[in-house]
Amino acid sequence: MSAETVTVDGVTLALAPPDDPPSTWVGREDLVEQLLAAWLVVHDDDLPLNPRLVGRPGVGKTTLACAVAARLGRPVWLYQATADTRPEDLIVQPVLGEKGSIRYVASSIVSAMIRGGIAVLDEGNRMSEKSWASLAPLLDHRRYVESAIAGVKIHAHPDFRFCTTMNDDASTYDLPEYIQSRLLPRIVLDFPDAEEELRILASNLPFAPERLLRYVTAFLQVAHGRDELWSVRDGINVARYALKRARQSGRPDADAVALVPEAIAAVLGEDALELLPGGPDVSSP
Numbered sequence: 001m002s003a004e005t006v007t008v009d010g011v012t013l014a015l016a017p018p019d020d021p022p023s024t025w026v027g028r029e030d031l032v033e034q035l036l037a038a039w040l041v042v043h044d045d046d047l048p049l050n051p052r053l054v055g056r057p058g059v060g061k062t063t064l065a066c067a068v069a070a071r072l073g074r075p076v077w078l079y080q081a082t083a084d085t086r087p088e089d090l091i092v093q094p095v096l097g098e099k100g101s102i103r104y105v106a107s108s109i110v111s112a113m114i115r116g117g118i119a120v121l122d123e124g125n126r127m128s129e130k131s132w133a134s135l136a137p138l139l140d141h142r143r144y145v146e147s148a149i150a151g152v153k154i155h156a157h158p159d160f161r162f163c164t165t166m167n168d169d170a171s172t173y174d175l176p177e178y179i180q181s182r183l184l185p186r187i188v189l190d191f192p193d194a195e196e197e198l199r200i201l202a203s204n205l206p207f208a209p210e211r212l213l214r215y216v217t218a219f220l221q222v223a224h225g226r227d228e229l230w231s232v233r234d235g236i237n238v239a240r241y242a243l244k245r246a247r248q249s250g251r252p253d254a255d256a257v258a259l260v261p262e263a264i265a266a267v268l269g270e271d272a273l274e275l276l277p278g279g280p281d282v283s284s285p
Contacts (some may be wrong), residue, residue: 003015003016003017003105004017006114008114008152008154009151009152009153011104011150011151011152012103012104013092013104013105013106013110013114013150013152013154014095014103014104014105014106015106015110015111015114015115016077016105016106016107016108016111017111018075018076018077018111018112018115018117019076019077019078019108021062021063021066021076021078022063022066023063023066023067023069023070023076024063024067024203025060025063025064025067025068026196026199026200026203027060027064027192027196027200028192028196031064031187031189032064032067032068032071034051034185034187035051035053035064035065035068035163035187036068036071036072038050038051038163038184038185038187039051039068039072039161039163047141047143048161048162049184049185050139050162050163050164050182050183050184051163051164051183051184051185051186051187052124052163052164052165052166052183052184052186052187053065053163053164053165053166053187053189054165054166054168054186054187054188054189055167055168055188055189055190056167056168056189056190056191056229056231057167057229057231057233058230058231058232058233058234059189059190059191059192059231059232060189060200060232061165061166061189062078062120062122062165064189065118065120065163065165066078066120069117069118069120069161072118074116074117074118074159074161075112075115075117075118076112076117076118076119076120077108077109077111077112077117077118077119077120078108078120078122079107079108079109079119079120079121079122080122080123081121081122081123081124081126081127081131081164082123082126082127083126083127083128083173085126085127085128085131086131087130087131087133087134088134088147088148088149089107089131090107090109090110090131090134090135090145091106091107091109091110091134091145091146091147091149091154092104092105092106092107092110092147092149092150092152092154093105093107093149094149094150104147104149104150106154109121109135109138109145109162110145110154112160112162113138113145113154113155113156113157113160114154114157115157116157116158116159116160117159117160117161118160118161118162118163119160119161119162119163120163120164120165121162121163121164121165122164122165123165123166123167124164124165124166124183125166125167125173125174125175126167126173127173128173129173129175129176129179132175132179133179136178136179136182138156138162139162139182139183140182143155143156143160144156164183191220191224191231191232192232193221194217194218194221197217197220197221197232197235198213198214198217200232201213201216201217201232201235201236201239204236205236205239205240205243207243208239208240208243208253208256209253209254209256209257211254211257212239212242212243212253212254212256212257212260213239215257215260215277216235216238216239216242216260217235218277219235219238219260219264219275219276219277220232220234220235221277222275222276222277223272223275226275228272228275230268230272234267234268237267238260238263238264238267238268239256239260239263241263241266241267242256242257242259242260242262242263243256245259245262245263246259260276261273261276264276
């Protein structure tokens with residue numbers, strides 16, 4: 001299927017298709033309300049804000065953004081930032097076409113700008129200041145980006161919305177104030193409590209026995225109390241692997257509880273075994 005194209009100032013741009021990420025949010029509703037408020041426009045002279053969603057890896061930052069986009073009925077474009085992301089990667093890149101011709105391909109962010117969708121820049125603080133600088137005019141009242149490669153200035157559709165997720169860990173850049181001031185408000189996602197974490201596990205693994213999910217939740221709650229980085233995403237992988245091992249060996253799903261230590265060692269490493277709760281209630285249904 002050929003890419004959709006648009007013409008901007010006489011230059012034809014091929015657009016990236018929207019993504020289709022998971023869009024079910026099981027968590028604090030106040031986080032949804034905060035993001036909705038950031039994207040709200042309250043007057044003809046008002047502009048949406050560009051929030052940053054901050055928290056440990058795996059707490060659901062990207063899922064939250066995609067779920068709110070789904071509630072708004074808007075398409076989502078995801079862009080994964082890395083330390084190697086270049087300014088032109090974020091805007092327009094030239095691609096060699098047939099017979100030596102050059103075609104210009106819009107990034108996910110620019111495609112969302114043009115189509116009035118929602119752009120989620122994932123793990124934005126893994127990206128350098130130089131790359132962020134190319135987005136600075138998009139994130140203030142100007143609402144545009146410029147491509148030196150294609151020689152065009154691209155303005156954002158009024159319905160365009162932006163947010164970035166940022167992991168709260170050491171392997172990231174410290175962004176300068178002029179960038180941080182454009183990425184507001186700061187919405188913080190923390191580890192969920194036990195009840196919420198159990199609901200998240202159950203929503204992702206509806207086929208898993210409740211005893212298994214309760215045991216994994218108990219492990220995660222101990223890990224959170226010790227300030228370990230393991231998140232509900234890790235718990236999902238542990239529970240999934242334990243269940244797979246049970247099925248592989250021909251045992252009933254209920255026996256997957258006994259295989260959680262093996263799954264934790266395989267998924268998180270043997271050091272994590274010391275955090276297994278000494279007496280979790282794994283016998284009640």
